[in-house]
Amino acid sequence: MAEQASELTLRTRWLPGPRLNLSRIVLFAFFVILTLGFVFPLYWMVISSLRPEGRIFVDAFEIIPSALSLDSYRTLFEEEPYGQWIVNSIVQTAGFAITALFLCTTSGYALAKFKFRGRNLLFILILVSQMIPFHLLIVSLFLMIIQLGLVESYFGAIIPIAASPIGLFFVRQYMLSIDDEMLNAARVDGANEYQIFFSVVLPNARPAIATLFILFSLEYWNNLLWPLIVFREAENMPLAVGITRLINQYQQSYDLVMAGSTLATIPIIILFLFLRRQVMEGLAATGTGMK
Amino acid sequence: MIVFLVFKVYPVILAVIMSFQNFQGVKSQEWVGLTNYQNVFELVRFNQALANTTVYTIGTLLILIPLPLILAVLLDSGRVVQSTVFRTLIFLPALTSLVVAGTVFRLILAEDGFLNLLLSSTLGIRPLRWLETADLALPSLILVATWRWTGINILYFNSGLVNIPRELYEAAVIDGASPLQLFWRITLPLLRPTTLFVVVLSIIGGYQVFVEPFIIYNGGGGPGDGGLTMALLIYRTAFTSFNFGTAAAMGVILAAIIFVFSLIQFRYFGVFSRED
Numbered sequence: 173m174a175e176q177a178s179e180l181t182l183r184t185r186w187l188p189g190p191r192l193n194l195s196r197i198v199l200f201a202f203f204v205i206l207t208l209g210f211v212f213p214l215y216w217m218v219i220s221s222l223r224p225e226g227r228i229f230v231d232a233f234e235i236i237p238s239a240l241s242l243d244s245y246r247t248l249f250e251e252e253p254y255g256q257w258i259v260n261s262i263v264q265t266a267g268f269a270i271t272a273l274f275l276c277t278t279s280g281y282a283l284a285k286f287k288f289r290g291r292n293l294l295f296i297l298i299l300v301s302q303m304i305p306f307h308l309l310i311v312s313l314f315l316m317i318i319q320l321g322l323v324e325s326y327f328g329a330i331i332p333i334a335a336s337p338i339g340l341f342f343v344r345q346y347m348l349s350i351d352d353e354m355l356n357a358a359r360v361d362g363a364n365e366y367q368i369f370f371s372v373v374l375p376n377a378r379p380a381i382a383t384l385f386i387l388f389s390l391e392y393w394n395n396l397l398w399p400l401i402v403f404r405e406a407e408n409m410p411l412a413v414g415i416t417r418l419i420n421q422y423q424q425s426y427d428l429v430m431a432g433s434t435l436a437t438i439p440i441i442i443l444f445l446f447l448r449r450q451v452m453e454g455l456a457a458t459g460t461g462m463k
Numbered sequence: 464m465i466v467f468l469v470f471k472v473y474p475v476i477l478a479v480i481m482s483f484q485n486f487q488g489v490k491s492q493e494w495v496g497l498t499n500y501q502n503v504f505e506l507v508r509f510n511q512a513l514a515n516t517t518v519y520t521i522g523t524l525l526i527l528i529p530l531p532l533i534l535a536v537l538l539d540s541g542r543v544v545q546s547t548v549f550r551t552l553i554f555l556p557a558l559t560s561l562v563v564a565g566t567v568f569r570l571i572l573a574e575d576g577f578l579n580l581l582l583s584s585t586l587g588i589r590p591l592r593w594l595e596t597a598d599l600a601l602p603s604l605i606l607v608a609t610w611r612w613t614g615i616n617i618l619y620f621n622s623g624l625v626n627i628p629r630e631l632y633e634a635a636v637i638d639g640a641s642p643l644q645l646f647w648r649i650t651l652p653l654l655r656p657t658t659l660f661v662v663v664l665s666i667i668g669g670y671q672v673f674v675e676p677f678i679i680y681n682g683g684g685g686p687g688d689g690g691l692t693m694a695l696l697i698y699r700t701a702f703t704s705f706n707f708g709t710a711a712a713m714g715v716i717l718a719a720i721i722f723v724f725s726l727i728q729f730r731y732f733g734v735f736s737r738e739d
Contacts, residue, residue: 199543206534207552213610214555216577217567229575303725305671307697308714311707394560396674401702412562419566419678426570433563440558448551455615456622 280343383454520669531616554614565678597689623657
């Protein structure tokens, strides 16, 4: 009996007193209803994409629809370059995540393990750049990619936004914990700095790299503003820009827009369910806010 | 490292320079001093955008601080069965692109959309024209924000909560403290750094809100510019009117606002606060 009581105290963080089952049931019901509210828009998106054309509003009272149709998905792939957008999104997202990781790990390593003049100033400068709103940069960045001839190119879409101060900070903090002795041992064994970086430093920072890879991918996949400025041609766009184009083109065809939104979202949610712990802990640790 | 400087520091300098210049097309420009800034503040639309964005930010703060805080405390209390499942499901909206959040809520908020259906069938409220009424633009946007960000803020509050030593609660319970007293006297004060962090993050995010109104109002400012935000106006000034100088000046003003709030954050947390 005493044992049971102490177990309960451990599980209870702040609610003391008699453990009324009623309060637990009420609390549970409250969270079920609340959670339904949060999940419902996603359900509505999927269901609306499956309704036959023109039935979205007429059948809105049917929470569980009686008639389903894949027509909107067919239109998406046959009349719009949706397949191309998926490919673009995957290629650009991978390119972005790898570029951003490369920048973070190399600079993070330099800032963590090498002593050079102005290092602290540089580090603070990079951190301060985190607070610059992207809208201050868009005009200058736009003029820059025009001058560099990078409009409509993957390079233009990826490189100007690939420098992530928060990511660099995260990597630097992680690399500070790598033992200097290990690096020196490698140097004594005759490894050059590149070998040390790729075969000693990177493998040791693997957890941080994996977390950042996921967060960077999510960031680019969901990003709208910069790709919207870089890409005007439909065949180069990633999904987020493509969906925006669908809205403008088919004002009232919600089924089509919802089908496009569903296909851009559901794979991410399924991936997330496998990587839940890493995503949520990574987010809590970096505090990026996720745009 | 050079990339950081090239794409962060240089564009800032360029933007500040441009805010003092008059652009004729992409190539030619001339110095015009403070004219751009004067123009900006004389623009009715800019003042409206500034007011809208401020109201939006305050609105999101009023909801997105207390709600996730209370939910996080409840989920952490050990009294909710399956709390991880709830946490995960409430977090799901954060995974969606803001574009998708925009399209879904365009559908739900439509005049014959689901929200009106729900309100009229349960509460008997007459259908509201959420997307076509100027005064309903900001509430609509705040609703979208609540949906999208609650899960993330719960996450932040939760990581603050697990750092509160459990012994404090046990000691207080032995001394006969009530649940409410525990919340006000222990949880809230010890959670202050986290709360402040989330507040600053929300302010910075709120002032930069762009994608949601851009999607919901088709790239415009919504009915009577009721949904026009600063970021949206900057984008339109730059890429619809091609008024780069004015857009840059607006960007500098937006940056100044965000800078002030960031300074508050730095002051209270120190530059290396997230080092733990």
